[in-house]
Amino acid sequence: MKKVAVLGAGISGLATAFWLKKEGFDVSVFESNEKPGGSVQTDYSEGYLIDFGPNSGLETTPLISKLAEECGISDQMIYANESANKRYILRDDKFHALPTSPGAFIASKLFSFKGKLRIMGEPFIGKSDDGYYQSIAEFVERRLGREFLDYAIDPFVSGVFAGDPSKLSVKSAFPKLYRLEEVYGGLVKGMIKGAKERKRNAEKSKQTAKMFSFKKGMSQFTNAIADKLGESLTLNKPFQAVKKQPDGTYLIEFSSDSEVLSGFDAVICTLPAHTIKKLNLFQAEEEFYNKLSGVYYPAVKVIYAGFDKKQIGVPLDGFGFLIPSLENKPFLGAIWSSTIFPGRAPEGKASFTIFVGGAKKDGLFENNHDIDTQVVAEFSKLMQISGKPEFISSKLWNKAIPQYNKGYVETETYFDEFEKNNAGLFISGNFRGGISVGDCVKNSGLVADKVSKYLINR
Numbered sequence: 487m488k489k490v491a492v493l494g495a496g497i498s499g500l501a502t503a504f505w506l507k508k509e510g511f512d513v514s515v516f517e518s519n520e521k522p523g524g525s526v527q528t529d530y531s532e533g534y535l536i537d538f539g540p541n542s543g544l545e546t547t548p549l550i551s552k553l554a555e556e557c558g559i560s561d562q563m564i565y566a567n568e569s570a571n572k573r574y575i576l577r578d579d580k581f582h583a584l585p586t587s588p589g590a591f592i593a594s595k596l597f598s599f600k601g602k603l604r605i606m607g608e609p610f611i612g613k614s615d616d617g618y619y620q621s622i623a624e625f626v627e628r629r630l631g632r633e634f635l636d637y638a639i640d641p642f643v644s645g646v647f648a649g650d651p652s653k654l655s656v657k658s659a660f661p662k663l664y665r666l667e668e669v670y671g672g673l674v675k676g677m678i679k680g681a682k683e684r685k686r687n688a689e690k691s692k693q694t695a696k697m698f699s700f701k702k703g704m705s706q707f708t709n710a711i712a713d714k715l716g717e718s719l720t721l722n723k724p725f726q727a728v729k730k731q732p733d734g735t736y737l738i739e740f741s742s743d744s745e746v747l748s749g750f751d752a753v754i755c756t757l758p759a760h761t762i763k764k765l766n767l768f769q770a771e772e773e774f775y776n777k778l779s780g781v782y783y784p785a786v787k788v789i790y791a792g793f794d795k796k797q798i799g800v801p802l803d804g805f806g807f808l809i810p811s812l813e814n815k816p817f818l819g820a821i822w823s824s825t826i827f828p829g830r831a832p833e834g835k836a837s838f839t840i841f842v843g844g845a846k847k848d849g850l851f852e853n854n855h856d857i858d859t860q861v862v863a864e865f866s867k868l869m870q871i872s873g874k875p876e877f878i879s880s881k882l883w884n885k886a887i888p889q890y891n892k893g894y895v896e897t898e899t900y901f902d903e904f905e906k907n908n909a910g911l912f913i914s915g916n917f918r919g920g921i922s923v924g925d926c927v928k929n930s931g932l933v934a935d936k937v938s939k940y941l942i943n944r
């Protein structure tokens with residue numbers, strides 16, 4: 487039986503291993519941590535359910551429900567409350583619902599009259615010759631105007647990437663948006679025509695996909711996949727080198743016990759780019775490590791706060807709010823966690839996940855020990871909350887989310903070439919093909935197919 491090693495047990499590694507095991511390969515997953523899940527981390531304390539990593543995913547691919555079903559947790563999968571469709575953006579210290587219909591757009595005070603006219607002109611803007619090299623900020627300003635960039639895209643980019651729109655590549659970070667212009671000549675035109683294509687592929691756009699989680703939080707998903715993998719998954723197993731052998735197989739050297747395992751026909755690496763670089767994992771050329779060190783991961787702090795509902799002055803009727811950079815606040819936005827999914831807070835309490843830092847606030851956490859207090863004070867002011875939180879917990883991700891910055895197209899092409907030149911070695915994980923949980927699961931299917939074809943032909 488062909489042997490496959492999967493390095494890392496985040497959602498990318500777990501899901502890829504699951505599909506390959508199902509295909510009948512002899513799969514071994516090695517993870518340095520004592521728990522599976524990687525960025526997916528659920529904690530429980532004092533009746534609160536805290537997701538320090540992803541709070542939810544978008545069901546953009548049928549592979550998500552398939553995975554849940556095959557792992558026996560379909561009945562544990564939950565979808566966001568209807569009210570979560572309402573998302574607020576902060577402007578001039580007031581919450582404005584992001585308009586979701588033409589009528590709401592016209593009535594909205596989020597954009598000025600001039601800004602709205604500019605947005606409505608989008609179908610008349612021609613295609614750019616160098617969209618390929620543009621940042622999301624350049625792309626959006628050209629197509630929809632500055633105000634849409636500042637009050638819709640800037641906060642949206644914070645919410646997804648904790649990123650800087652002037653740095654993120656439109657082609658790599660928002661490939662579907664880029665494609666709408668490239669293929670259909672514009673966003674409105676593309677959204678109308680692209681719907682048919684998605685229907686054919688049984689895929690959903692990020693606007694229409696349902697938001698999901700699990701009754702016991704996002705870790706219930708990764709734990710269930712890990713359980714299905716059973717003895718194929720080894721935790722607490724950091725490694726230090728992966729070496730190709732003269733017969734074309736790979737051996738893995740582990741760091742803790744100087745153990746060596748050999749005879750792997752394929753190795754799939756799903757570790758973060760900076761970890762591969764730090765470990766100097768493969769005997770690869772310098773360019774490989776240069777490309778890895780060029781992938782920037784900003785720091786993000788997640789502050790989770792619980793209050794008695796009586797303390798809160800604003801109606802909790804949405805997903806939460808995002809803050810445009812121009813509003814100059816000490817945090818990026820907050821998710822109203824207990825409004826979106828049941829079971830996130832004790833009876834009569836409400837819980838919130840507040841995001842701080844990101845690519846525009848490089849160095850924020852160095853020597854800034856008072857940040858949690860400042861953030862909670864500002865958050866409470868905006869939410870008209872009286873008194874202190876009843877519950878608080880936080881986690882600092884020193885390297886949170888890879889940024890697909892301008893020039894990333896070359897990085898992506900490089901990794902494609904690297905795989906071609908290093909038969910049997912596959913580089914996966916959230917720095918290739920999308921950072922969301924949905925994208926990681928979608929890619930797990932693609933990677934498993936690629937590996938399976940390679941192994942069958944080997």
Ligand SMILES: Cc1cc2nc3c(=O)[nH]c(=O)nc-3n(C[C@H](O)[C@H](O)[C@H](O)COP(=O)(O)OP(=O)(O)OC[C@H]3O[C@@H](n4cnc5c(N)ncnc54)[C@H](O)[C@@H]3O)c2cc1C
Pocket residue numbers: 493494495496497498499516517518519522523524525526538539540541542543544723724725756757758761765786788883886887914915916917921922923924926
């Ligand atoms: C704060 C935060 C909020 C997010 N919110 C959302 C959200 O709401 N929705 C959404 O869709 N996405 C969200 N994301 C993104 C998404 O969660 C991640 O992109 C995704 O989970 C990454 O999965 P991965 O398996 O590719 O990588 P990782 O989860 O990073 O997994 C890599 C694994 O490799 C392991 N590893 C590292 N070094 C070694 C070693 N030497 N030996 C063995 N194993 C090793 C790690 O321990 C880890 O388990 C968020 C991410 C963060 C950080």
